[in-house]
Amino acid sequence: MKQIQIIEAKHHVGEVVQIGAWVANKRSSGKIAFLQLRDGTAFFQGIVVKSEVPEEVFTLAKGLTQETAVLITGEIREDTRSKFGYEIGVTAIEVVGESQDYPITPKEHGTDFLMDHRHLWLRSSRQHAIMQIRNEIIRATYEFFNNNNFVKIDPPILTGSAPEGTTDLFETNYFDQKAYLSQSGQLYMEAAAMAFGKVFSFGPTFRAEKSKTRRHLIEFWMIEPEMAFTHQEESLEVQEQYVAFLVQSVLDNCDYALDVLGRDRSVLEKYTTLPFPRISYDDAVTLLQENGFEDITWGDDFGSPHETFIANSFDQPVFILNYPKAIKPFYMKPHPTREDVVICADMIAPEGYGEIIGGSERATDYEFLLEQIKAHGLDENEYSWYLDLRKYGSVPHSGFGLGLERTVTWLSGIEHVREAIPFPRLLNRIYP
Known part of the structure; x- marks a missing residue:
């Protein structure tokens, strides 16, 4: 048989x-x-x-x-x-x-109940479909970067310093010194790019943000490519090609899951058309102000309502370019003609799903970077290895990070990021 x-x-x-x-x-x-x-x-x-x-x-x-x-x-x-x-x-x-008195019955259950029984809720057809789409995005990620000659490098999860400051980091004892759970592998990926040219990492990251929004997790997975001899515009092309590839892969290989979730394929198909639109941070602020968003002024970071309106104005994933220097991390390359912005971009997903990619061209000047480290109150000694990259054959390089769970949420057409990971870690939840 x-x-x-x-x-x-x-x-x-x-x-x-x-x-x-x-x-x-x-x-x-x-x-x-x-x-x-x-x-x-x-x-x-x-x-x-x-x-x-x-x-x-x-x-x-x-x-x-x-x-x-x-x-x-x-x-x-x-x-x-x-x-x-x-x-x-x-x-x-x-x-x-045998199974007796299975707790999740076909009737309606509250979210807290389902989250308490996440180990069983994963068996349901909807959760199964979401995890199938997650799996396809992971598979397609390896295919895309392998096809484009990227080398996978695994950065450490325990680090002695932070790429974006220590405010939202989980601190732990590392024998006789402090260590942190990684919030990004990016700095290490820059080192790897200087060795291998084009690299990517794929692993867990941790943010100790006390946020309860539908877009936030405490532990989530990031795909972080880094490319030597690459300027921002070239990086943007890789980003949009990668995202369009993920969308097409889900359309090609997740028919059953999309049916279960009731996801409209014609909507997803729009996201495979390149190039994606681009708008400067300056123009995005003007767009918002002209459409009734009186709460936004130049220099503010965008919240969920702002990102949703901007993305809906284009009906496609959209790049917002060149944010104010004051609200971005220390390692971003300064704009060549302006002191108030840096060369960076966020990709905002349509349909209200918000930022799925953050990226930038990286600063290459040793003295500038050292000045930024000091200005951000960071320990120069902790970043001496990172500064070395600017001493020994520094080249233009760019990279980005894509949040896996936000991308799963978007392509699945679901409401909350907590369903996009098998066992979510939320502000008040570490069980099961």
């Missing part, structure tokens, strides 16, 4: 196979039992017809409880009525692991 996974059903139509699965739900009439089965790859239906199986099989099918693990034997057939397109005509059932 061949054992297959549900996702492989289309290749076995007309064959009798065995599938290991869990019973997500069931319903029955007097003569037919309908089993909603899942195995981690997909969900589909098992049909048990009383007249076609031994009495004990039909009795067992009717008595199966939610999330009982089973081995199902039966014939794969097409099912044009379902989105998945296939089902199994069940001939035998073996119970592998």
